[in-house]
Amino acid sequence: MNSTYADSVMSTVTSRNPAEPEYIQAVREVVETLDPVIKKRPEIGRLKILERIVEPERQIIFRVPWLDDKGEVQVNRGYRVEFNSALGPYKGGLRLHPSVNLGIIKFLGFEQIFKNALTTTPIGGGKGGSDFDPKGKSDMEVMRFCQSFMSELFRHIGPDTDVPAGDIGVGAREIGFLFGQYKKLTNTFTGVLTGKGLLYGGSLARTEATGYGLVYFTTRMLRDRNTDWKGKKVVISGSGNVAIYATEKVQSLGGTVIALSDSNGYILDEEGIDLAAVKRIKEVERGRIKEYLGVRPKAVYSDGWEGIWTVPCDVALPCATQNELDGASAEILVKNGCIAVAEGANMPSTPEAVECFKSSGVSFGPAKAANAGGVATSALEMAQNSMRLSWTFQEVDARLHGIMDGIYDQCRNAAAQYGMDGDLVAGANIAGFLRVAEAMLAQGLI
Template identity: 75%
Template sequence: MNSQFIDYVMGLVESRNPGEIEFHQAVKEVAESVNVVVQKHSEYGKLKILERMIEPERQIMFRVPWVDDSGEVQVNRGFRVEFNSAIGPYKGGLRFHPSVYLGIIKFLGFEQIFKNALTTTPIGGGKGGSDFDPKGKSDMEVMRFCQSFMTELQRHIGANTDVPAGDIGVGGREIGYMFGQYKKVKNVFEGVLTGKGLNYGGSLVRTEATGYGLVYFVTRMLQDQNTDWNGKKVVISGSGNVAIYATQKVHELGGKVVALSDSGGYIVDEKGVNLDTIKRIKEVERGRIKEYCDENPGSSFHDNWQGIWTVPCDVALPSATQNELDAKAAQALAKNGCIAVGEGANMPSTPEAVDVFLSENVAFGPAKAANAGGVATSALEMSQNWMGLNWTFEEVDHRLQMIMNAVYDQCVAAADEYGMNGNLVAGANIAGFCKVADAMIAQGVV
């Protein structure tokens, strides 16, 4: 490995983006993977493709004032980072969470460039959000915040320019409020957001897509080990959209999810979690996962949510948040016989954890490939909006499976081409990079 190129890139990133550690981490992973590509293809280095990729085309930061139910004025900060539009309009979610700052949005937007390229659909990379916390807020407070947020964001987005979606803290309720405000301010009905309700331009399978896609991707990983989901014990962190629908698909394919979590802790149910109970607690009541144990005898609750990785399993699907799974957790999974890990969240495994998985021969599916099903189905929603059509659940699900198979095949082929057989992290980064790089070269220095 030519560390000189990596050191040069990281010096550039760290000097221009001080303190943004998540962004630094994301760039370093890509730089380490594509180093061999840049050495082989001199035009990538000469035209400074990676250096241009790591600099967003546009960074937008704005004030979001709103009034809470007690009449107090609150002020949050909004973000939209439009990273790369070489292969299509900017595409990426909006995250509402107190941890959000510019570095988080840039890490997510940078990852989105490569993830979106892998989907085989024409979408570029972007991300946005706010440090607003929807937890504990009334529907009216969430509505007022979303309307204020969109009043500014609408200046910068559009169906052929930048198409946001949901992420942590942004579900169907928030998308609906933002879409309504966009339509009111712009006086146009267009597919400017994805994840919309079915009765105003949404797509079937979009809700399930990230979780389903994750399972479809890991299915291919298991097939390469001459096995499948039947009888597999599975641990999934989180209990939001991704975790819920990954659980549903695992159960459909014969596996058994025995643990889920939220920020308060994790539950273990060796019989297999009761998904109906989880859906009611999380999607309807917006409650805490510990409430699961009140009505499911034999299950247990543990208040250290990171301890979920000590639960023995065959397959682990980290689906909560970035850097939730460290080297110690990875070692525990490997020691307990885990054969495959697929990332449902964005960058949930630390670099040290990834090293453990690779050294212990635990099959590892990185987020930018394994969780691409959500944005892939967002692209399918955009296609339906452009055409004015509504595809059936079966048709969208079939297209999603085809896309996830294509993502997997690209990762394997790219890793093999550059002598990194079986390393899906390198394969995902190289395949995504090359597609975007070639488009950037074709379009000149812009």
């Protein structure tokens, strides 16, 4: 990008957001790809659209006091960053994890702006969460935390204002507690949260959507290499919702997932992961991935999740957390013959890893495009709530598949139009940015 303009934007972002490396990284990754857009559309630079986008519309920080099972008071910090509403109400998940801080939430919210734009549904970008850790907590402790969290958050959200969803640490249990408290406080039954249970406004296929969408997107990447999933060995990091349902879809398409991980280590099962066992361990028992050995004793478990990227594979799908796949790991994947990498988590690959994949000819699908299936289906849930309807699993899945194909086409076409043919990172950034920029230009100085 024009160095003077890029340096000016990044200087402002860095000075206003000190000690927030993930957010600065996310902004830089977008800014560095927009040079041809600014050159072709000088009014975007003149009216400082990018400078406005990198500044959140609203940042909310609040305390969350709650009682543990011993009757002792605990205090956590809650966040909601409402980043950009040019395309529609703020939309983005809530993350509950000890690592959560304002910088993490801002990086996630910034990515969400463009991810949501790529879905072509009318939703803006936002994100929220808390440094509360649901692991090891009883259902009653989680409920008390969620009720306290929502007792502040409810005044800032609404079905036409800001519609949160789940993320790391926020599944069906947490969404249920949050929704119940919102309903009690407002005396309304609205689609203010997505990822709800099917009995109270949820959508079929929402649980599977991010993982399925990731595989639909990767399928297009493989097709452009004149191949498909049949016979492919696949490594997927994580063992939560995204990893589980990516595994399910890969298996249905003929691929063999041979490795999964959690924060303690990873399992390797050369015969193919027994998904039913993983679902029971993770979704029912809330256990550790090491317990898989009790079902498949021939599998291998290794401490340290980082080692999963040393497993030879054809396709790698990082689905755990940000910056989990670094440059050294990327080099190992390339050396071992990996031909495609698509991001199921948010920004799981470091800049060095991304550069390694691109320079080595590995097909690379960035998170804001490849993992947009979850929020796309959340938008479909919002539509069903508004119409008081419930579509079938097949209807939602077909819409999801169409949206992911559309996202892939947008990325590929934008990259080609701006002289970066085949670069899906640049294509995703440009296509998402232009949708938001056009809306902001139309709405005036806001």
